Amino acid sequence: MKKICLLGATGSIGTSTLDVIKNNSDKFQLVAMSFGKNIEKAQKIIEDFSPKYVSVQTEELAETLKNKYPQIDVFYGNEGLNQLVQTDYNLLLNAVMGSVGLIPTMTAIELGRDIAIANKETLVVAGDFIMPAAKKAGVNLLPVDSEHSAIFQVLQGVKETDLRDITITASGGSFRDKKRSELVGVSVGDALNHPNWSMGAKITIDSATMVNKGLEVIEAHHLFQVDYDDINVIMHRESVVHSLITLKDGAMYAELGASDMRQPIQFALTYPDHIPLVNEKEFSLAKLATIHFEEVNYERFPMLALAFKVGRLGGSFPAVFNAANEVAVAAFLQEKIEFLDIEKIIEKAVGNHVEVNDLSLEKLIFIDSETRNKVENWISDKNF
Structure with missing residues (x-):
């Protein structure tokens, strides 16, 4: 037990x-x-x-x-x-x-x-x-995240030296088919309408801005000790290929399945064993028939590009990126700011940040708190 x-x-x-x-x-x-x-x-x-x-x-x-x-x-x-x-x-x-x-x-x-x-x-x-x-x-x-669990599962039995890169799939979120000009004035309800997954409010908004995918890139870098140059993101609207890896000879291994978070959760609980999933969702490649992939447009989703940037900068920059996002998303959900203001706030927080010397866990926690206070003041003063 x-x-x-x-x-x-x-x-x-x-x-x-x-x-x-x-x-x-x-x-x-x-x-x-x-x-x-x-x-x-x-x-x-x-x-x-x-x-x-x-x-x-x-x-x-x-x-x-x-x-x-x-x-x-x-x-x-x-x-x-x-x-x-x-x-x-x-x-x-x-x-x-x-x-x-x-x-x-x-x-x-x-x-x-x-x-x-x-x-x-x-x-x-x-x-x-x-x-x-x-x-x-x-x-x-x-x-436990479906993308990272997928990578973790397909890496089982793969030699570290055989890995070329990893690819994280992205649904594109609630506004994947909208141009940036169409995002002006979108409502909280519109942003919470994810096409594929039923998730909490915060992560659903993060999916719409693609901040969530950016956070996943940084998380993957740490979990799998993979350089940012070897992490790819690809748009995949069906969310059945949860992520994949490429080996040095070009072979690709992917994990596919129904959109059901119980599978990665259960594997984390039973690792290294796979056991039957009670009330498993039906999943048939024949019924699915086709799946789609496309390149990410980083101009359309600038927060994903910024996540790669702060990841490469390292230090406390990812903490600033994350803290600013958390405060901004909370403000949007409370209808204090517009959807596109989330991006403006994060960009300002990252752009104003100056790295500290001899970074420690205690300093990171302080920077996290300090960033939140700054962003809350910006929102109160409409200064972003």
Whole structure:
């Protein structure tokens, strides 16, 4: 029985993870979980899975849960997340959104716990610190994002020296068929209408701007230790080829399948074994008949080009890129700014940033916080 600590239990990845746990109750047990504010959904999870430990966003929510479930140890806030990952479990599945997942991930590594990582921002912000720490501790970092899981799966049994490059596929998001001139004044509802995947609001907006694909490029660089010159992105609107690799002799290996996040989640939980997926979605190449690929237009999606740039710059630039995006997307979802303002804000934050000397994890966390404060002020003052 593998004991699971799930960060972000009420989100889309969390919900799919719980489905995998429920359908394999002889193999997995949910012992610890975190959520933000969705207490109704969280209470249903608590009653269905009986975790021993829970972390919530606020002290008020913590008191509510303590009163209703006295048998559970309840924590709250960022410190609560860190306390949660110090409890008794075998595998941490980090599915929280944003850089808030960084410190819990590092704590889990220091404790020697294997990690299924769906929180790409952790590696974007601090991959230069996370990867060496995981290697030193002998911790497995198992990718959950469909693209990174695909690459991870096809790399099994492939010699590192045989790899030429990796290719990440991109659906193009909600506005893939729109010109830039058509993005002026688009609504939040329009941006949240992803053609292929059902995801949380933040990641759906990131998909529309292609920031999400940029974050995936930086994450792939760290996870697979591949140079940015050897990472490609290709448009693929059907989202059935989840990503692929090319070997030095030109052979390509790809992972295909239905658009179902339970598959990469389950493989992270059962690694290195593949087991049957309960209620597997039907997938037939014959019924699919055709699939399409096309080059990415980096002028149409400038945030993807900027992600490659900040990735190559390294240091704290990816942290600035990510922090500015998180604040800008939150503002757009609250209808404080326009869709295209997200790009302006990120470009300004990256353009104004000056690298610091002797970068440390503590300095990265400070830069992350400082960037958020600056961007919030820009938005308040309409100065972007």
